[in-house]
Amino acid sequence: MPELRRDPIVGRWVIIATERGKRPSDFKIDVPDTNPKNCPFCLGNERLTPPEILSYRETNTKPNTPGWWTRVVPNKFPALQIEGTLDRQAVGIYDKMHGLGAHEVIIDSPDHLKTPADLEDHYVEKIIWAYRDRIVDLKKDNHLKYILIFKNHGKVAGATISHPHSQLIATPIVPKRVKEELKGSLQYYRYKERCIFCDIIRQEIKTKERVIIESEYFLSFAPYASRFPFEVCIIPKKHRAEFALITPKEVEDLAKILKSTLAKIKKALSNPAYNYIIHNIPSTLRGDLEDYHWHMEIMPKLVNVAGFEWGSGFYINPTAPEVAAEYLRES
Amino acid sequence: MPELRRDPIVGRWVIIATERGKRPSDFKIDVPDTNPKNCPFCLGNERLTPPEILSYRETNTKPNTPGWWTRVVPNKFPALQIEGTLDRQAVGIYDKMHGLGAHEVIIDSPDHLKTPADLEDHYVEKIIWAYRDRIVDLKKDNHLKYILIFKNHGKVAGATISHPHSQLIATPIVPKRVKEELKGSLQYYRYKERCIFCDIIRQEIKTKERVIIESEYFLSFAPYASRFPFEVCIIPKKHRAEFALITPKEVEDLAKILKSTLAKIKKALSNPAYNYIIHNIPSTLRGDLEDYHWHMEIMPKLVNVAGFEWGSGFYINPTAPEVAAEYLRES
Numbered sequence: 001m002p003e004l005r006r007d008p009i010v011g012r013w014v015i016i017a018t019e020r021g022k023r024p025s026d027f028k029i030d031v032p033d034t035n036p037k038n039c040p041f042c043l044g045n046e047r048l049t050p051p052e053i054l055s056y057r058e059t060n061t062k063p064n065t066p067g068w069w070t071r072v073v074p075n076k077f078p079a080l081q082i083e084g085t086l087d088r089q090a091v092g093i094y095d096k097m098h099g100l101g102a103h104e105v106i107i108d109s110p111d112h113l114k115t116p117a118d119l120e121d122h123y124v125e126k127i128i129w130a131y132r133d134r135i136v137d138l139k140k141d142n143h144l145k146y147i148l149i150f151k152n153h154g155k156v157a158g159a160t161i162s163h164p165h166s167q168l169i170a171t172p173i174v175p176k177r178v179k180e181e182l183k184g185s186l187q188y189y190r191y192k193e194r195c196i197f198c199d200i201i202r203q204e205i206k207t208k209e210r211v212i213i214e215s216e217y218f219l220s221f222a223p224y225a226s227r228f229p230f231e232v233c234i235i236p237k238k239h240r241a242e243f244a245l246i247t248p249k250e251v252e253d254l255a256k257i258l259k260s261t262l263a264k265i266k267k268a269l270s271n272p273a274y275n276y277i278i279h280n281i282p283s284t285l286r287g288d289l290e291d292y293h294w295h296m297e298i299m300p301k302l303v304n305v306a307g308f309e310w311g312s313g314f315y316i317n318p319t320a321p322e323v324a325a326e327y328l329r330e331s
Numbered sequence: 332m333p334e335l336r337r338d339p340i341v342g343r344w345v346i347i348a349t350e351r352g353k354r355p356s357d358f359k360i361d362v363p364d365t366n367p368k369n370c371p372f373c374l375g376n377e378r379l380t381p382p383e384i385l386s387y388r389e390t391n392t393k394p395n396t397p398g399w400w401t402r403v404v405p406n407k408f409p410a411l412q413i414e415g416t417l418d419r420q421a422v423g424i425y426d427k428m429h430g431l432g433a434h435e436v437i438i439d440s441p442d443h444l445k446t447p448a449d450l451e452d453h454y455v456e457k458i459i460w461a462y463r464d465r466i467v468d469l470k471k472d473n474h475l476k477y478i479l480i481f482k483n484h485g486k487v488a489g490a491t492i493s494h495p496h497s498q499l500i501a502t503p504i505v506p507k508r509v510k511e512e513l514k515g516s517l518q519y520y521r522y523k524e525r526c527i528f529c530d531i532i533r534q535e536i537k538t539k540e541r542v543i544i545e546s547e548y549f550l551s552f553a554p555y556a557s558r559f560p561f562e563v564c565i566i567p568k569k570h571r572a573e574f575a576l577i578t579p580k581e582v583e584d585l586a587k588i589l590k591s592t593l594a595k596i597k598k599a600l601s602n603p604a605y606n607y608i609i610h611n612i613p614s615t616l617r618g619d620l621e622d623y624h625w626h627m628e629i630m631p632k633l634v635n636v637a638g639f640e641w642g643s644g645f646y647i648n649p650t651a652p653e654v655a656a657e658y659l660r661e662s
Contacts, residue, residue: 150638158637306489
């Protein structure tokens, strides 16, 4: 079973995924592109994945057979596992616990090549519904404190299977980065009695220079303190703490703005590798929280993170977000 | 002038290095290996760098001419600049200040190919003396709150010039990651009245399973909650908060253990890209601080940091540090 270990100095948890156990020689082999013939995410190869957890499919088709549009399956090499107990314990000065959690794969569509930037709108909508439905389901498990949705596109961004897919990892503790956002936005709320994200949205819409797309319900913009060149944030314009409370109209609109933003990034930067993540409230907090606001962060992988960043937690970004937004608006 | 921008939610500062200003097309070109003929760090090409700040060289040779063993020069494209004022100000809801600081390059040796893993001991000692002497000098500038020494080895680790070199960035604020370490170790000290790093060293020497090399003054080991496969920490065995207080005997010993550790990593993992950093106390704190302990962190770049890590601040490490330490001990 994977093990969670706590850094005793900064309190950061690390997943030691022993089941993926790597020897030095394992790092020397480059991951080959999957061939659609034996791609576990392609239509007709459903037997190559563990049994599906969820799928949206044509009526009268059976689970784990063709006929699906979006399909959710457990990760075959999970970083965290759903069975067992946490069993937190000391190891001398250190702390560890069992790697309890969930690790799922959301197969975007049966198409081996089309990413959300290329798919028809209704496919992108189904991906978003899958995110929403899995969050609603996993929130029922009290052991899981946080559910993180993310996508790795391209090898440099960590994708090991080229067929476009998203992932979900549910963790038994609230991750550090989410805690930092919650802490910062709560401090602001206590001082101003306003949501900091709502204030950011108002300022961005007013100044316009960092806006990429504004739709009925969402804003796509380059954050003021972007860590990476061409980093983008997509956020609901009205206050919303809980992603899973998204309405059908908002799903339609989010699918359009996500697709357009990713298509602009693909065009402007020649299909770069990227990660995107959804930052939502922890499962233990109420959906109507006034001081947090869910959002997506899209991070193209154009520069290598180097020693300075690892050592400091500071980032050097060679492209001002105003410049990035202008390029993306015009792409 | 570069600009420092503060993320209003988590308080993270980002350097918008406008002088390095990148357009989308700049990201498409791969950095070519430097040819020793026009390598700015090679012997005889001293005119290709800004004038040297420090060099250790044969007697009777002039600055900026051959005859040097280790040479320190300003970075030609600095992320931060030494002249000017901070001029911190609001931009609506946001905060910015001028990118005041220092960015220097420590050219390890005149050899275009030899890294500290391959150089003779006395060269590695000179690199360490250069780190020490530059820290002592920059500490005199009250604007600079922190001095970070780091090395990027290999393209994936962010090196843009292949001739082995280290870098130094001095910042007008204490970086987030250092603050987190200071906070965690102070909390421990208040509770136990002992340095947490000293306790870690005692436990690691006792259990042995994560130790790679133990020398007279230093310990090289795989940290219990390693974020990355084959991550290594080198730390002075006796309590030392301030790196710059290192003694000549300790420099000799550090040169040997650093060289041996890097040689083991090079051998076991087929010369991987890596970053190393030195975590020292901020310039504003006293060198005899009882609750902090300087150390080096070596991070081989074997896996891609993906969406989960960026979104959570959690790390998935596929190699247990006990396994990594065993491989490195035997390499």
